[in-house]
Amino acid sequence: MLRDFLDYHRATLAMKCEGLAEEGLRRQSMPPSTLSLLGLVRHMAEVERVWFRRTIAGEELPLVWSDRGDFQEAYDARGADRAEAFAAWRAEAEHSRRIEREAMSLDVTGVNPRSGEEVSLRLVMLHLIHEYARxxxxxxxxxxGVDGAVGA
Structure with missing residues (x-):
């Protein structure tokens, strides 16, 4: 069930971006916020990487978009490339799926590199569902705000 809900939310983000050119994906359509759809895609690549690869798998990796470990850099998509952002996000989601499938159970734990807290794969999956839903x-x-499209 957790896997299905997480994949549903991944698919929802992709659907929200469908049919837009790069300009629309980069558009900061809700001033004064600087957030854009492409910024969200980049951010979720970071989230997938940190929670699955770094936390559960214990991989020593930098962030995707920041050598300094600054999560906020992913949100700035003004000069971002659509293909690069979506490729990184899809690759990180595939790594996450692999880690989850190969885990012995949802009780497998890892250490959150930011807090030092031990967390289970179950908690990570619930956190990602929450993060995607938000x-x-x-x-x-x-x-x-970009083109008036609403729904799903």
Missing amino acids: HNGHADLLRQ
């Missing part, structure tokens, strides 16, 4: 709400508003 940002998909943002994506709804951003997409409506």
